[in-house]
Amino acid sequence: MKLNCVVVDDSSLQRMITAKLVNNHPNLRLIGDFSNAIEAKNCMSVHTIDLIFLDIEMPVISGFDFLDGLKVKPQIIFITSKAEYAVKAFDYDATDYLQKPIALDRFNASAKRAMENHMLKRENHDENGDHIFIKSNLKKLKIFTSKIKWIEAFGDYVKVVTEEDTNLVLSTMKSFEKDLSKEKFIRVHKSYIINIDKVERFNSKFAEIGITKIPLSRNKKEDLIKALAIA
Secondary structure: OOEEEEEEOOOHHHHHHHHHHHHOOOOEEEEEEEOOHHHHHHHHOOOOOOEEEEEOOOOOOOHHHHHHOOOOOOEEEEEEOOHHHHHHHHHOOOOEEEEOOOOHHHHHHHHHHHHHHHHHHHHHHHHHOOEEEEEEOOEEEEEEHHHEEEEEEEOOEEEEEEOOOEEEEEOOHHHHHOOOOOOOEEEEEOOEEEEHHHOOEEOOOEEEEOOEEEEOOOOOHHHHHHHHHHO
């Protein structure tokens, strides 16, 4: 599993250094790096972000002001050259606080903490999270919807692809779609329903989930953009 990350820092050199650290870490995925909060917020309206590496002192909109304007806050690792912001940073429930220049072992420790927080949150959610029951291979299985990546038409069956495995269910796409949250799942093609939280990038033809390219119907790109903006 990888955490989707953005780097927000007005220093081009520090932004490049942090982005390289993210790219080199096995559990982090860099979605984008930005010199200001406005560009970062635009990215977050399209992509699901798990972790922000955030500078505090930036022109126009500071790191704190940026967070104040977010309805949904991912995990935050502050990056700054000044220690005096530390107390206020943790008032924002920061995962960690890194001082420039960033040591590799210190960065890795922060990334590990962010991953542990993410896993703990998922486990707590899964215990009582939204779920459905499916019948596959004569067995009734409980599937947490947060773990579903996509649903694919497969003849008289639908293929339910999750983070752990794949199951075939005797059902139509239309019938299966009724059991899913309209806020989290969207029909992007006659043969595909996707979990918008799993989308990493998309263009006019495909939505990418991991290494899989899910085809988009011609009129579904705008629907996907709207769904990702709300999520």
